[in-house]
Amino acid sequence: MIKFNIKLLVLPFFLLLISLRPLQSAEMVDPIKVDWSFKGLTGTFDRASLQRGFQVYKEVCASCHSMQYLSYRNLGEPGGPEFSEQEVKAIAASFEIEDGPDSQGEMFTRPGKPSDKFKSPYPNIQAATAANGGAYPPDMSVLVKARKGGANYIYSVLVGYEDPPPGVTLDDGVYYNKYMAGNKIKMPNNLMDGLVEYADGTESTVDQMAKDVTTFLAWAAEPELEERHRTGVKVIIYLILLTTLVYLSMKKIWSRVDTEV
Amino acid sequence: MSEHEYVPKSKAGKWFNDRLPLLTLGAHLTDYPTPKNLNYWWTFGGILTFCLITQIVTGIVLAMHYVAHADLAFASVEHIMRDVNYGWLIRYIHSNGASMFFLAVYIHIFRSLFYGSYKSPREVIWIIGLMIYLLMMAAAFMGYVLPWGQMSFWGATVITNLFSAIPLVGDSITTWLWGAYSVDNPTLNRFFSLHYLIPFLILGLVVLHIWALHVPGNNNPVGIDIKKPSKDTVPFHPYITIKDAFALLVFMIIFAGFVFFTPNVLGHSDNYIPANPLVTPAHIVPEWYLLPFYAILRSVPDKLGGVILMFGAIFILFVLPWLDTSKVRSAVFRPIYRQFYWIFVLDVLMLGYVGAMPAEGIYLVLARVGTIYYFAHFIIVMPVVGLLEKTDPVPMSISEPVLTGGAEPSLARKVNDKV
Numbered sequence: 094m095i096k097f098n099i100k101l102l103v104l105p106f107f108l109l110l111i112s113l114r115p116l117q118s119a120e121m122v123d124p125i126k127v128d129w130s131f132k133g134l135t136g137t138f139d140r141a142s143l144q145r146g147f148q149v150y151k152e153v154c155a156s157c158h159s160m161q162y163l164s165y166r167n168l169g170e171p172g173g174p175e176f177s178e179q180e181v182k183a184i185a186a187s188f189e190i191e192d193g194p195d196s197q198g199e200m201f202t203r204p205g206k207p208s209d210k211f212k213s214p215y216p217n218i219q220a221a222t223a224a225n226g227g228a229y230p231p232d233m234s235v236l237v238k239a240r241k242g243g244a245n246y247i248y249s250v251l252v253g254y255e256d257p258p259p260g261v262t263l264d265d266g267v268y269y270n271k272y273m274a275g276n277k278i279k280m281p282n283n284l285m286d287g288l289v290e291y292a293d294g295t296e297s298t299v300d301q302m303a304k305d306v307t308t309f310l311a312w313a314a315e316p317e318l319e320e321r322h323r324t325g326v327k328v329i330i331y332l333i334l335l336t337t338l339v340y341l342s343m344k345k346i347w348s349r350v351d352t353e354v
Numbered sequence: 355m356s357e358h359e360y361v362p363k364s365k366a367g368k369w370f371n372d373r374l375p376l377l378t379l380g381a382h383l384t385d386y387p388t389p390k391n392l393n394y395w396w397t398f399g400g401i402l403t404f405c406l407i408t409q410i411v412t413g414i415v416l417a418m419h420y421v422a423h424a425d426l427a428f429a430s431v432e433h434i435m436r437d438v439n440y441g442w443l444i445r446y447i448h449s450n451g452a453s454m455f456f457l458a459v460y461i462h463i464f465r466s467l468f469y470g471s472y473k474s475p476r477e478v479i480w481i482i483g484l485m486i487y488l489l490m491m492a493a494a495f496m497g498y499v500l501p502w503g504q505m506s507f508w509g510a511t512v513i514t515n516l517f518s519a520i521p522l523v524g525d526s527i528t529t530w531l532w533g534a535y536s537v538d539n540p541t542l543n544r545f546f547s548l549h550y551l552i553p554f555l556i557l558g559l560v561v562l563h564i565w566a567l568h569v570p571g572n573n574n575p576v577g578i579d580i581k582k583p584s585k586d587t588v589p590f591h592p593y594i595t596i597k598d599a600f601a602l603l604v605f606m607i608i609f610a611g612f613v614f615f616t617p618n619v620l621g622h623s624d625n626y627i628p629a630n631p632l633v634t635p636a637h638i639v640p641e642w643y644l645l646p647f648y649a650i651l652r653s654v655p656d657k658l659g660g661v662i663l664m665f666g667a668i669f670i671l672f673v674l675p676w677l678d679t680s681k682v683r684s685a686v687f688r689p690i691y692r693q694f695y696w697i698f699v700l701d702v703l704m705l706g707y708v709g710a711m712p713a714e715g716i717y718l719v720l721a722r723v724g725t726i727y728y729f730a731h732f733i734i735v736m737p738v739v740g741l742l743e744k745t746d747p748v749p750m751s752i753s754e755p756v757l758t759g760g761a762e763p764s765l766a767r768k769v770n771d772k773v
Contacts (some may be wrong), residue, residue: 099696106700162432197714231627234432238618241628275635314626315381317435317442324443332610336603343596350588351392351753354597 108285124242124272127304131244131311137319138312143174143289146309149302154233154288157225157280159213161236163313164208172319173312181207188212191284226266228279237307237314244311246272251303254282382568387587388594391752395465397571397601398458399564400520404602405455406560410553412448420500422546424539427502428628446617450492453620454609456643459487468695470683471573477675479566486559491644493552496545498641503625508638510537510545516651519658531649536631576752577684586752637712645709646702650728652713653721663725670732677732679740687746691739698731 130139150160161283165185168176169247176184185205190212193200205212215221222229231239240246249272257269263277270278284299291297312318360381362368371377373639419438421430434441463483466472472480495513499506514531518524533540534591580586586596612620620642624635647664652658670677685692705724711717 099700101694101697103699107703162436168434235626239623241622241623261397309373319613321446321617321767325610328610328679329607332603332607336600336607339600339603340594343600346592346596350390350593352588 120273122272124245125252127245127248127307129244129307129311131310131318135322137322138172140175141293141295142305142308143312144176145293145295145301145342146305146307146312147174148281148291149289149306150309151290153283153302154306155211156214157161157221157230158228158233159221160211160234160313161213161232161302163211164207165209165211167316170316173316174309185209210314226279232282233310233313235314237311239314244307247310248303248307250278251284251307252300381464384591385583386502386568386590387571387583388590389572389577389580389752390593391574391586392572392594393575394575394596394597394601395461395468397598398462398465399566400598401458401602401605403560404605405451405458406553406556408451409448409455410557412451413445413550413553415444416448417550420546420657422500422543424502424542424629427500427542431501438733441498442768443613446613450609450617450620452497453641453643454605454612454636455490456494459490459607460643463487464699468685469573470577470678470680470685472675473678473680473683474675475570476567476573479530482559482563482566484668486556486563487520489552489556489559490650492643493549493556494643495554496549499542499545500549501588501625502629504627504629504633504635505622505625505638507537507629507631509640510541511641512638514541514656516661519661522710532770544593560738573683575683575684576749577648577686577746579642580752581673586753592666603730604620639710642706642710646705647709649709649721650725652709653718653725663729667725667728670729674732674736677736678746679737680743681740682748683762684748687748688739688743689746690743691735694731694735694739698728699737701731702729 130136130142131343150158165181165188168184169178169181185207187225188205188209189202190205190209191200191202195201213322218229235249237243242249250270253272254271255269256274257263261269261276263269266279268278268281269276284302286298289297289302295301315321343354358372362371362377367377369630373554385550387568402743410605416434419430419441434445436442436443464484466480495509514528514537517531520530522529531541532538533544574580583589626762639645648669651660651664651665654663680688680691682688685695701724704720705728708721708724710716713721750767
């Protein structure tokens with residue numbers, strides 16, 4: 094006998110609710126989906142892309158955006174761009190870092206060390222805001238985690254500059270971007286083909302640079318990603334094995350009782 | 355409580371046990387007669403204990419590295435994520451652990467609602483459980499404030515502002531809660547202090563919850579009183595311990611899936627933006643487990659009314675044992691109530707959904723319908739259905755297919771299938 098059971102509605106209803114969620118941001122264009130190497134259960138970063146991405150960050154982004162939670166030493170750590178020890182030292186030393194006070198009470202500058210945090214382009218948020226037409230260029234340390242859509246969104250904004258559609262007028266210092274919320278962005282389109290000269294000879298198209306720097310930012314936001322994925326796979330395999338053993342033990346123990354378990 | 359007098363075998367054990375009967379307690383816990391027909395919905399008590407211990411252990415380690423200061427909190431969380439050995443793992447276990455804790459507690463509560471576990475003689479267990487649930491919500495809310503991101507700050511602002519709806523003294527109370535004239539460093543400091551305190555209060559209540567449970571013993575899917583110990587029961591160890599362990603491991607696989615592969619999916623991306631009192635996020639939403647109550651809050655045009663209904667939605671659960679008029683515990687034998695039960699589940703899911711949406715248009719309508727139905731379920735459906743419903747025959751014991759409504763073996767089989 095087929096009996097209507099209202100209980101059966103719960104799962105479809107729940108799935109419907111979840112699928113409806115994107116309605117929330119219907120006014121935004123969905124970001125471009127990129128097949129990132131760091132996606133998925135065993136995803137890892139493309140080492141060469143991270144190194145190129147760091148170059149784009151250093152030569153283009155870093156003049157406005159800080160990355161205050163990263164240290165130069167991170168660039169040489171496993172799971173990241175994995176620059177050699179000498180390269181990390183050289184990168185750090187290329188920055189003048191303010192230190193002090195010394196024994197005379199004076200502040201002084203010295204070449205950077207791997208243990209130093211990334212040097213910020215501005216002394217504080219107010220200075221950064223004032224220098225950029227009233228829009229603070231956000232710190233990029235966790236930017237990928239701080240935006241809905243993550244890496245796809247960051248990449249999309251970088252390649253999403255367009256001429257404004259007819260009827261849309263923009264103030265000075267405001268640019269039209271297809272993927273930015275509200276389509277208005279105060280960051281100019283800084284990427285153009287051939288802008289940086291990649292050390293590894295890769296052709297620096299806008300698309301290539303956007304992908305590389307987004308990969309770099311994804312690592313910066315989640316430097317633990319590779320270790321997390323690796324550990325996760327081991328943990329899940331271990332748990333499944335243990336669960337199986339415990340399940341068999343449970344069946345054995347409960348076989349003494351006249352009840353199914 | 356103990357069914358037989360426990361005597362330690364060793365001389366030292368006897369000496370100690372005479373002075374502090376810990377061994378007797380241990381024997382009581384292992385021998386504790388448990389209904390043999392408990393299904394997997396009954397494994398969530400053990401899972402919840404695991405969740406609490408996990409949160410306390412990871413939380414204590416996080417507190418060693420966290421700095422409760424408005425200027426330093428966000429950076430100290432990044433320090434944990436980047437520089438502390440396995441800090442990312444500890445923090446992700448703690449933040450996802452909160453969600454898993456609520457997932458488990460909701461299953462636990464809805465299990466109780468279905469099988470009538472809140473009914474006499476288990477009202478005190480139910481009420482202690484609700485107190486735990488309330489403290490959990492307070493702890494989770496304050497914990498979400500600690501990273502001092504945008505959602506932390508604005509969530510704290512929205513929730514603490516609720517108290518300003520209290521007539522006459524509301525503003526003073528809010529200022530007193532803040533320790534300032536807005537959510538600020540003193541607020542963060544006291545939230546950290548309370549966030550550290552509450553889990554231990556919960557731990558104390560959990561002991562009382564289990565103590566109160568061990569007086570009448572477990573309810574069971576058939577919902578009948580059983581003789582203990584008897585053919586209907588099994589000793590807690592090894593039967594229930596191994597079953598709880600199996601269920602816990604399955605739960606841990608899901609837990610690990612979140613922690614290692616989508617650690618931020620249950621959080622809000624805005625909380626990785628440092629708190630900024632000058633910029634309000636487009637949508638301020640609480641964590642998912644508070645969304646149904648958030649929907650109820652926003653469904654009322656009047657602020658005070660919304661606050662009253664929101665707290666009322668929880669406090670009405672405290673009198674549930676007296677609103678339910680049915681003599682039969684388990685919904686297995688309550689054909690009408692069973693239907694309403696699932697409608698209620700759908701209603702709460704819908705409220706959770708509209709709680710995440712902007713409070714406008716169709717969402718507002720749904721929130722209002724859902725809120726009215728939520729209260730109607732307790733105030734109208736539970737008392738009325740309990741009085742009018744013709745329940746199915748209930749068996750006399752778990753093992754024997756003897757029914758109060760006339761012995762009919764085929765019916766007994768049907769009952770066993772349902773259970």
